[in-house]
Amino acid sequence: MKAVIPIDTKEQILNVAEELFAEQGFAGTSLRQVIKKAGVNLSAVHYHFGSKEELFRAVVARTAQPIVKTSLEQLALVEAREEPPTLEAILEAFINPSLLVFINNGGGDRSTNCARLMGRCRTEPDPIQKIADAEFEELCEAYLDALQRVLPDQSRNELNWKLDLVVAVLIRVLTEAGKPDALIQGNSPEAIELVVSRLVNFVAPGMRS
């Protein structure tokens, strides 16, 4: 007898939707593509999520929330260790969780899909962009506060655009993972630790300038 691990319908839809929204975007992905790949019925989407947009919202939330949670935890750790922490420590706490997602997904497609999804959200008009912004608002505020304590001579405004650029860099690095010439070439903890280090070294001097 073949042991089948039942995955519930809702989870199946989310998994496939995440993949396709990352690959093709919101407008470029049809619900029929999603349900076909997930092997479920079209009406299940509306039953469980209500609409395509709500499905997207759910996918973004489940992508963002683990990253936000871990990033806030790591910031708290860093601040508990020394107050004020170094700029490098803060940046590392910011960058690490996304890279952890990468490791936890074995460097497979899901790893880059999270980044691709976030990258896409940042190019969409509202309401899509606002969906993603809302998920990360708390995280950004916390890190801006921390940065302001470390770099008190810089305005909030300046720290804001710089942090935004760090996000752009991070998303790009993750999206390009595994491609020829990319910074990320492997997914062992050692390789990722090196990536984090190099990224911090890339952006820290700019943050200080």
Place this chain on the structure above:
Amino acid sequence: MKAVIPIDTKEQILNVAEELFAEQGFAGTSLRQVIKKAGVNLSAVHYHFGSKEELFRAVVARTAQPIVKTSLEQLALVEAREEPPTLEAILEAFINPSLLVFINNGGGDRSTNCARLMGRCRTEPDPIQKIADAEFEELCEAYLDALQRVLPDQSRNELNWKLDLVVAVLIRVLTEAGKPDALIQGNSPEAIELVVSRLVNFVAPGMRS
């Protein structure tokens, strides 16, 4: 008698398509939206461009080519002035043309649309992404060559991902122009010069690290 400046159909389509592709993406923009806004007939798109994808290709090309041209010219100037040029000079030559597009468009919507379009191309699956990559290939090769002469201790691979991140940063800055907290707040030559300077200062140390 009202003086009407005739703009030809093809140009009208390209103008509107650029705007809508930037705002909504390839998949999210329908030809009917484009022709409605351009005030032309639907078949004109197929007559002049052959297909939606070819229209997109034409829009990307006309966005990219002035930037590529100016960037190559500025690199040549910088290299004529001193050999090897400074890293800062190279980065400035890279960043300036995009900012010039901003000034030339009066900081209006078209200014951010070019950046948004490029940003979107970078999140699309092929063949869209390849369309844009092809346009910038010559430019990237030229700048990588120049960077390699200035930073000979870094591998081509490393310079490649770093330049790619500079592009990500540049696109993001232009896309966010005019928003609260954004780096770009005005479009006078002086304001833009300051932006270029600050951007160079943001990325140059990271390039060297």
Place this chain on the structure above:
DNA sequence: TTTTAATTCAAACGAATGTTTGAAAAACCC
């Protein structure tokens, strides 16, 4: 076991989509 609630099913709806088609109009050339 029966009733109620939750979930899935498949068909249908109205709208939208890119492409094609042949005709009409406009532009060009001799």
Place this chain on the structure above:
DNA sequence: GGGTTTTTCAAACATTCGTTTGAATTAAAA
């Protein structure tokens, strides 16, 4: 002016889309 080429027009096509609907099935509760 007439013939040819280019451009525009509007209708049509086949397909796809997100959403809705009522029925059937499954699961949970009494």
